[in-house]
Amino acid sequence: MNEDVVLKANHPQEIIGGWWAKAMVRITNTEGAMLKFHCKSKDDDLGVRVLGYRQSFQFEFNPNIFFKTLFYCSFEWQNGGGVHWFDIYVQTRDWLHCKICEWEVKQSGPCRRTPADGKYKCYNWGK
Secondary structure (H helix, E strand, O other): OOOEEEEEEOOHHHOOOOOOOOEEEEEEEOOOOOEEEEEEOOOOEEEEEEEOOOOEEEEEEOOOOOOOOEEEEEEEEOOOOOOEEEEEEEHHHHOOOOOEEEEEEEOOEEEEEOOOOOOEEEOOOEO
């Protein structure tokens, strides 16, 4: 069963005449255990969420025109392994690579799909 959850994080002050394109982040749990995570930005707290295997959560927002948008998340699997942190959206890193940033989250680290070729680029967990 795949239940997608959509949440919109809107910052009207960051839109100039409506021309600034929205971005979206989609997080998918690709491990067998339940994944608990909590994502935030400086302005938004998206709350604690839980995803089962192959379930997704997505949110969209208006990136800052000064390229300062940052969303960070903590991730913890039900079967242990501790809490991991990762900056799930860094505007200076992600803006040119994806308007819809699709992440597969694994215990070894998060992997972002590259729209141009469909391959995944994996990252290490943050400190």
